Amino acid sequence: MALLLIFTILQGPIETKKVLYPEVAFEESTHSYDVLHYLIDLDVPMDSNYLSGAVTIAARSNQNNLTELDLHLLSFSVDSLKVDGVTATYNHNGETLHIFLPQPQNQNDSFDIMVGYSGMGSGGMGFLWYNSMHKTAYTLGCPFSTRRWMPCWDRLWDKADYGVEFYITVPDSYTACANGEYLGRQVQGGRATYHWKENYPIAPYLIHFASSIYDTYSDWFHKTPTESIEIKYYYWPEDSAYASNAFSLCLDMITFYDSLYGDYPFERYGMDVVYPFYYGGMEHQTLATIHRSWIISPNYYGIAHEMSHMWWGDMVTCFGWVNVWLNEGFATYSDALYLERREGHQAFINTMILRRNAYFAAEANHPRPLYDPTLNDLFCWGHDYCKASWVLHMIRYLCGDDQTWLNLMATYRDSFAYKNASTDDINRIMNQVLGGNYDWFFNEWVYDLWYPEYEINWTKNPEGANWRFIVDIAQNQTQGPPVFHMPVEIRVNYASGDTLLKIPITQSPEHFEVVLSQEPMSIDFDPNTWLIEKSTIIGVEEEVSNRIRFKGLRTIGRSIEVELNRPAEIHIYDVAGREVFRTFGQKARFTPKSAGIFEVKAGAKSQRVVVVK
Numbered sequence: 001m002a003l004l005l006i007f008t009i010l011q012g013p014i015e016t017k018k019v020l021y022p023e024v025a026f027e028e029s030t031h032s033y034d035v036l037h038y039l040i041d042l043d044v045p046m047d048s049n050y051l052s053g054a055v056t057i058a059a060r061s062n063q064n065n066l067t068e069l070d071l072h073l074l075s076f077s078v079d080s081l082k083v084d085g086v087t088a089t090y091n092h093n094g095e096t097l098h099i100f101l102p103q104p105q106n107q108n109d110s111f112d113i114m115v116g117y118s119g120m121g122s123g124g125m126g127f128l129w130y131n132s133m134h135k136t137a138y139t140l141g142c143p144f145s146t147r148r149w150m151p152c153w154d155r156l157w158d159k160a161d162y163g164v165e166f167y168i169t170v171p172d173s174y175t176a177c178a179n180g181e182y183l184g185r186q187v188q189g190g191r192a193t194y195h196w197k198e199n200y201p202i203a204p205y206l207i208h209f210a211s212s213i214y215d216t217y218s219d220w221f222h223k224t225p226t227e228s229i230e231i232k233y234y235y236w237p238e239d240s241a242y243a244s245n246a247f248s249l250c251l252d253m254i255t256f257y258d259s260l261y262g263d264y265p266f267e268r269y270g271m272d273v274v275y276p277f278y279y280g281g282m283e284h285q286t287l288a289t290i291h292r293s294w295i296i297s298p299n300y301y302g303i304a305h306e307m308s309h310m311w312w313g314d315m316v317t318c319f320g321w322v323n324v325w326l327n328e329g330f331a332t333y334s335d336a337l338y339l340e341r342r343e344g345h346q347a348f349i350n351t352m353i354l355r356r357n358a359y360f361a362a363e364a365n366h367p368r369p370l371y372d373p374t375l376n377d378l379f380c381w382g383h384d385y386c387k388a389s390w391v392l393h394m395i396r397y398l399c400g401d402d403q404t405w406l407n408l409m410a411t412y413r414d415s416f417a418y419k420n421a422s423t424d425d426i427n428r429i430m431n432q433v434l435g436g437n438y439d440w441f442f443n444e445w446v447y448d449l450w451y452p453e454y455e456i457n458w459t460k461n462p463e464g465a466n467w468r469f470i471v472d473i474a475q476n477q478t479q480g481p482p483v484f485h486m487p488v489e490i491r492v493n494y495a496s497g498d499t500l501l502k503i504p505i506t507q508s509p510e511h512f513e514v515v516l517s518q519e520p521m522s523i524d525f526d527p528n529t530w531l532i533e534k535s536t537i538i539g540v541e542e543e544v545s546n547r548i549r550f551k552g553l554r555t556i557g558r559s560i561e562v563e564l565n566r567p568a569e570i571h572i573y574d575v576a577g578r579e580v581f582r583t584f585g586q587k588a589r590f591t592p593k594s595a596g597i598f599e600v601k602a603g604a605k606s607q608r609v610v611v612v613k
Contacts, residue, residue, distance in 0.1 A: 032066055033059045035153050036110065037162040043169045044137050044176070044211055049129035051076070051137075052118035055151050058162070059113060061105040071097040072147035072154040075126065076119035084111050095147055115151040122148055130276055134236055135174075138210035138274050138289065142282055143321055143378060146204040157319050157420045159201040166196040170211045177234050178209035179285050181267050198286060200266055201418040203317050208284035210272040215240055219247070221254050221264065229254075232270040239273065239295055246295035246303065247271070249342075253304050256341055257311065257334065260406070262413060265315040269307070283309030283331070300342075301335040308334030316413060319420040322372040324379065325446065326421060329388025336389065349529050350581055350590075352393065355386035356532055357578040362386070363450065367479055370446045371423055390532050391445050394486065395430065397530040398441065408433040423447075440485050445532075450480025454535040456490070460520045467519045469501075474509035483508045491527040491584075493568070494518040500527070522548070522603060524569040527584055548603030555611055559591045564602055571601045 035057060042053040057071070074095040081088050086102040097115070105111055121127030126148020129137045139149050147154040168176040172192040180198025187193075196209070214234040221229040231250055235243040250271075258264050266286045275292035281302050282289045288306035293299075312330030332355070340348035362382020370388060373380065399405035412421070412429045427442045458471040469492055475483055485505050492499045495518070503512050525535045552563035562570055563586065570588045572581035575597045581590040592598065595611050 031155075031158065032063055032069055033061050033105075033153075035059055035158050035160045038150075038152065038160050038164040038207065040150060040164065040207075041167045042209070046129070046135050046137055046171055046174055046211060049121035049123070049127065049137075050119070051121060051127050051149065052079075052116075053150070054080075054114060054116045057113045057115070057151070057153075059111055061107055061109045061111070064106045066101065066105040066109075068098065068100050070153075071099065071113070071115070071151050073097045073115070073117065073151040074147045075122040076117045076149075078115060078117050078151075080114075080116035082114045085114075088113075097151060117151060124278065132276060134213045136210070136212040136274055137170075138212075138272070139208050140278060140282060140289070141205040141207060142279075143205060146207055150207070152204045152207075154204050156203040156205055156317060156321070159203050159317070159418070159420070161201050163198040163200055164202055164207050165198070166209055167193055168196070168209055168211065169193045173213065174211050175214040175216070175234065176209060176211040177214070177232075177270065177272050177287060179207060179287055182232075198266075200285070200315075202285050203314075203420075206283070206285040206314055206317075208282075208287060208289065210234065210274060210287075210289065212274070213237065214272070215243075217244070219251050221251060221258070221269075223258065223263070229264055230268045230270075232268070234270065234272040235295060236273065236292075239292070242295045242298075243273070246298040246300075249300050250303065250307070252341075253307050253338060256338055257308055260337070261308075261311045262410060265310060265417070269310065271303070271306070281306040283313050285314045286310070301339055304338040305331045305335040308338075311413065315418055316416045317420045319422040319425070321378055323422050324373065324384050325370040325388035325391070326423070326426065328379070328385045329392050332385045332389035333392045346583060349583070352390070352529060353579050353582060356390060357580075358382045359387040359390065359532065360451075360534075360578075367449045369449050387532065394445065394530060394532070395441075398430075398438070398486075399434065404433070444481045444484050444486075448480050450477055451532045451534070452484040452486070453477040454488070454525065454533055456523070456525055456535060456537045456539075458520075458523055458537070458539045460540060462519075463515060466515050466517055468513060469516050469520050470511075470513045471503070471523075472509045472511050473503065473505065486531055489526055489528060489530065491524040491569075492516065492520045493522045493524065495521055522568065524584065527569060529582060548605055550600075550602070550605060550607060553600060553607055553609060555609055558595070558611055559589055560598060560600065560609055560611065562588045562590075562600055562602070568602050573599045573601065 037058040039056040044051060072095050078092050081090050083102055088102050089100045091098045121129060125140050125145035127139055144154060146152050164179055166178040168178060169191055170176050172187050172190055176194040178196035180196050183195040183197055185192055185194050215237045216232055216234055219231040221231060233243055233247050254264060268286055270287045272287060272289050273292050273295055274289055277291040280291050280294060283306050294302055309331045313327040318324055318326040336348055336351050339351055359382045362380055370383060373384060396405040399408060408430060411433050412426055415429060416425065423442060423446050427439060430438045453476045455474045455476055456471060461468045487502055487504045490501045490503060492501060499516060523537060523539060525537055526533060548568045549565045551565050554561050567586045569584050571579055572590055574580050592611055597608060597610050599606055599608050
């Protein structure tokens, strides 16, 4: 018996919105002003990492008698500074630009700060310029580097409420792209000025532009007969064949996520390809940036990951990098869900197992909670991506069915659309939607570290025509919570058929008994792969006639083919002991990503096979 994760039955987005309005966050509510809008006017000569420009910041005071404030700007010099057209004095030390306002501002007063600036990009982050194959200039602000190319209040929780607008001047042989909608190009004296405008709230680290010798093409997502969204791709001319292949699934991706998570949240979407690039991909709002290698050797699921960030990361943005798991966990789980759509449920399970193994490796090297990673450990693949995606997978398990899970996601989305959300926020949403107190879940899986290590002891006793199944579930982990309270599933296998039991966990060991109509022959723990866990099963001896045996085990090309004498749980491990495949059945086929030695285990039987190139 298998529980299939089926999304195709859900026809379009959830209609009923269940909104839990967020509480005002303390840090945001005590900040002296709010950023309303950025107007960015840039001159990019494209012959070096020199950049000059003027940024006008529309702001609103959160207090009476506001006389001074701070912005961020690093590596560039301030050439001029005015507030509402009046020259203002300032101190610029390091990354802090401290401004003395010519006139005090009272609560709810709006005012404009114009900063003219120039300088050289510092490299690595911020403003980058490369002359590699083609001259390319672009920005990379994540996590704290928007200040390295423009004056701003560089806190991801202070979104510019009314978006950002760009005027980007480059030599007229170059194309410049940026957030939002393209509003035109003016050419004069060998120079071209590109006009872009994003109307939705935007966090500073998501503000972005790029310029190079780009070719482009567009797809159109036709949401309705009268509503279309452009998806535009920017790439080097010699990569046109690569681009058409790498981007070939983008329409299917946006259709899938739009049906799963609700309407695409912005006015357009696009991707710009850059090289060199520090990351594989970066979810700049409406314009994801990807490494050129992702189109040379198509990384479809990396592209899906960045697209899903438009919902989870850009529309709903984590409140501070202490909550980075919300951004990256949602996107990592989303690319696995898209893989399931394309390649099936078993591919999804295999990917989740590989990512669980990546978390185990990261936790063994550096045990830590998901919440509040250090700067040196921010964006850790094993924790902030893999474990985070598993936390969402386990939330889905606790929901009981996919419709409830999607209702929870929709409530979270609608409560924090175009705002910021924290771990406590999604905790409150879960409590509201599921009608219980799930603080324990976040305490154990987000605010604490490690994972449960189960020892399952079971036996059986005849009771008339029935059988009593008895199981004790102990947890033996030496780090993290002494007891993880996740309910667990155990599949009890009979000579013919099986029964799935869901057992609540309140203590360690947890004792459970149930009377069954057939004799238990074997058990499988967490057969549907819902939990981060390691487990050992200790049980009664099986009847000789019922013991699991290999009828066939062979390699065909790069694939491992398994056949048993009866259906059972089949596990495959790599040479390091990491589980790379799990399924239930009498036959299975698995194709590893690389050659090597693998152990195939079913029941008490295990055999090794060698896969060669």
